[in-house]
Amino acid sequence: MKTYQLATVSSPSLVVECGGEIVQTAVIKNFKKNPNFPGSVLMLKLLPKEDMYTPPIVLKVIDHRPFGRKPVVGQCTIDCLEDFRCDPYHVNNEVIFIIERFNSPVVVFTQEEETVDWWSKFFASVGQQEKCGPYLKKGYDSLQVYDRELEEVAEFQNLTDFCCTYKLQRGKTDDEEEDPSVVGEFKGSFKIYPLPDDPGVPYPPRQFRELPESAPQECLVRIYVVRCISLQPKDTNGMCDPYLKISLGRKTVDDRDHYKPNTLNPEFGRMIEMSCFLPQDKDLKISVYDYDLLSRDEKVGETIIDLENRLLSRFRPSCGLPETYCISGINQWRDQLKPSHILQNVAKIRGVTAPTVEANGTTMIFDGKQYSLQEFEANTVIHSHLGPPRERLALHVLRKQGLVPEHVETRTLYSTHQPNLPQPTKNVILDETSITGENMSDIYVKGWMPGMEDDKQKTDVHYRSLDGDGNFNWRFVFGFDYLPAEQLCVVSRKEHFWNLDKTEFRTPPKFTVQIWDNDKFSLDDYLGSVELDLLNLIPPSKTPEKCSLRMLPGGKATSGPFTPTANSLFSQRSVRGWWPCAIEQDGERTLGGKVEMTLEIVEEKEMEERPAGKGRDEPNMNPRLDPPNRPDTSFFWFTSPCKTMKFIVWRRFKWVFIIGIILLLVILFLGILFYSLPVNNSYIQ
Template sequence: MYTPPIVVKVIDHRPFGRKPVVGQCTISCLEEFRCDPYVIVSEGARASKSEFQFLKEKETVDWWSKFYASVGDQERCGPYTSKGYDTLKVYDCELENVDDFKGLTDFCNTFKLQRGKNENGDEDPTVVGEFKGAFKVYPLPDDPSVAAPPRQFRELPESGPQECLVRIYVVRAIDLQPKDNNGRCDPYIKISVGRNTVDDRDNYLPNTLNPVFGRMFEKTCFLPQDKDLKIAVYDYDLLTRDEKVGETVIDLENRFLSRYNSYCGLPQTYCISGINQWRDQLKPSQILENLARLKGLSKPRMEDNGTSLTFNGKDYTLAQFENNTEIHQHLGPPRERLCLHVLRTQGLVPEHVETRTLYSSFQPNLSQGRLQMWVDVFPKSIGLPGPPFDITPRKPKKFFLRAVIWNTTDVTLDETSITGENMSDIYVKGWMPGMEEDKQKTDVHYRSLDGDGNFNWRFVFGFDYLPAEQLCLVSKKEHFWSLDNTEFRIPPKLLLQIWDNDKFSLDDYLGMLELDLRKLVPPAKTPEKCSLDMMDNLEIGTPDKLMTAKSLFAQQSVRGWWPCSIEQDGKRVLGGKVEMTLEIVSEAEADERPAGKGRDEPNMNPKLDFPNRPETSFFWFTNPCKTMKFIIWRRFKWVFIGLIILIIVVLFIAILLYSLPVRANYITWKYMSFNNHTICFFFWSFYP
């Protein structure tokens, strides 16, 4: 209560004895600096160099699998969690704002230096710099003969500049402030530390407010001179000056000096290979020894070949940490694994991703978006760190979907011919969502009188696929005036439609089939077993005949019958059945086993012959002979036969009469009166 404030002044020594005050700060309350002098805490120090052997192994998962598993996105993480690999901590705020780490100012505090008073004697709040320091306030014993408390500031870092390697991992941005007229922006990263600036303008991401950067920047700096790391997000513009979206600043010195080991977070396990390979300069055992020394504790004691350890009066065993965890091939020796598990019980910073708010100088108190990232700081005096993480955004792989349309059956007969027959001119149309410009359709099976259609027609759809996320990556322009393509992630699906072909009016829609290639509905082996129920009731049935959806990417090829449906009176009814073969091939396999669209060359894998369609399948307008044979004659043949017979009889009689040798002799006219009516009779006499 009665402690006077501490005033810190920075004085500039100039020629001729001038010593003006550059800036000063007043620390009015010292309560937060009170401490127990007999409790020794870590103040941050570094020690010897360590070496690693770096092993390279092709993984079925990547760093993004780890990230998505950590945020709970099970669809994108793939089989990562089932392998027993590490996850990381994703903080929804800045690391220095996490309560457990006390602002990362446990070693020293930062005080703003103000100018003080101006030439007129008025208070000048202008900030001219920063002062970093620490205070320890504790009582001295009243008796001078009692020994003074132990020295508080020990194991101080070197007072000279420290050359450090800084790795900045920028993962993604969330909800950026729009900067373009379309309500989006074209963001890219700009990083500055000291006098070094990295402009990543060439790698801007068009038309997005939630860009996935996946960028790692490696810079060298000197602490404390280059303590401020600035990460800014800019909006790319082609014709005008790029506009800053927002910026965040990280104090590297605080992270370097903090006793919470914030320079490089501790992972969950010690791995010597794989995507979670140890990247710190010191092994876990070395870090634990340094921590014990800084806390004034005895050196950790290892027993049982490194599977048990005694630290700070407590016994630890490797089994208590790894009893229920899966042991994989990337783990290091038991000694280092156990030391790492013990370190994680000491409240140190774990391997993490922090979420930093971006601010603009024009609106300093308003968020311009958030940036998910983290920073590693390694002093070069200790040695080289481990290899950096590869957080490059996932690259899609080229795949091809080959769908061979063999036959259709039970298709709705939508038309009535001129002869009164129910019929349909059937064809099938197909495409993948998001790639509607690549719609394909079969040729037409004309005059199907029983709902059957024969095609032997191949659809070939090329698409970019992200196997880890099980999504298609579609890149296209939203509008014809757009300068850049916009990327979309869409589930891989196949849409098929059955249509009735009309030459002089709009085609009639008969039914649709939608198949998710990730969870493909098993087809029916025969058309009789094909029904709409198989599309809805996948998980019903006896245990030995349970229908389950399987990924076409795992099966690679499947053939059978699927039902097509159509809405009628608010209900879904059967519109037809399609027999087809579905096959997924990679780009390399497509080169080895080529196949053309339709029945075009290269017509192979498999070879498709022209379908054996009935003779009644033809287009009447282009086939008058077949029209007469299969439409008119088949429908009205007895009428035609009767007419022909009648015509023949009439002609026969006419010819007979015409050919008789007759001659008119005379005509006799007779008149008579009957009931006041005059009647005329004539007689035509013939002679042979």
């Protein structure tokens, strides 16, 4: 929680309102030491039972201050309650949390393992067999490599199966203006179920009967950072010198000494260990910085991981389940609990009978099914590192329960100034050569709707892009009249300048985006464009790597047929992603760049309720757009001679200047030395 009226939030309580009914939690006595509520289960009876008439839930956080003051320091509204409906008699809805601690076993390596290591396992898992050596021939484990955050993997329910996180806002301020800024977070969950109409029928069992301890949990966190991919350049040579900085609570690990020079795809291979208390230190922040010798290091981006969700999720996204149970070697078991113990906990969570083992651990009965070790290991290479049969079989059964496997996840690095926007343009053609001989472009984006060319809008200029990436954080706003029956836009304009009256035209709803290179002393250079039909919108790509000309009509497929599925923006209301911009060169269509946009259709009434200005002008809200986080070298050199010397000339030629100054001092020293030497003068009389 952020401060309110210059005072910290120290004694909050939560008020839950729904359909005129109100319940309130007990007050948290010491918010800094333990932000959990002492009594965390509330029950609220409300009407009606019909889904469509269910009122929203309003959450308000109240801070209890001296002299009886109880200001509302944050609130949020939950409109959709459908996800919270449940069957109260279903046992599997009851989640039991068991958190135990054991000492990790001692790692034992044999001489055989010197030929392979963890990197062999990683390269074998991503398909780079030429780098993994004999790893695959030994029949060892592979791991799951996700191309996204673990929270984004659909089968793991965003890791919010125990509780969801809701953003708290301030609401109305003293001057009756809406404050959309986020001031804190509330974590909780809801269960909605019908009560019997007959008062003689007993109520269903209460939900959330088994909960984790409300006291803080001390945890040990190990962070394995493998590598970074396609970092944003920060140096004038189009490269970066990245290193890691990891923060957890009040602790920070600065790995500046291990920076990787001149690379956008560094391989770190770092393991960092930190201790923390949850939930106080729930946010693990992993940042990448650019190393600079003479200037301040610049942040490339950061990602934040909610550790509390990972601790409490029933999918066990902690260590992950490997393919086999090994007691030694590079695939040695790393979890605190053995597979048999984990399986017993899963049985408690799901309300089924504990597993029974037969035939010396080679046969197991779990949840009414019989599992055989021989069946599981039919295609498994048996090697000396495998553990006892009982644990191997328990692990095989666990891998059938939908838990998180041993994995490596890929996380997007976001800018602090643009937390939800990575890079708006990418892979733009570098059309110019700078004064220091570097390829670059001064990028800006222009947009308009056909038939309304008089209302063309363009962004500000991202100067001196050395890698084809441009950051804008800019809003285009176009007003138009739309006829749903005809699916056409109505445009009124004078057909000729001498006409007295405007003529009404009907045009298809389309949106044109162009990328340009800005030139101060000549005509701007055209780099590419895309025209989007809002009724048959080309589905965007979620990542810039998958964005190509194949998405456009008539695009050439590089591997197999490709037919994009068209959608109407008037039905979707909002869509976000990457679109390719094409340019004709030598009679062929080539990729001129990629642009990331959010397209949103807003009705006039909604626009009045949620106003938004063009660009970053006021009212800068819905959402608020902050200035983009551009490199220090992004400026117009002609109007900034000091910056030109500092960020362009000095960065590129600093060693020339330094060596030149040293040579000048040496020459000056030698000149003074020779000048001051004594001279013997002889005279003949």
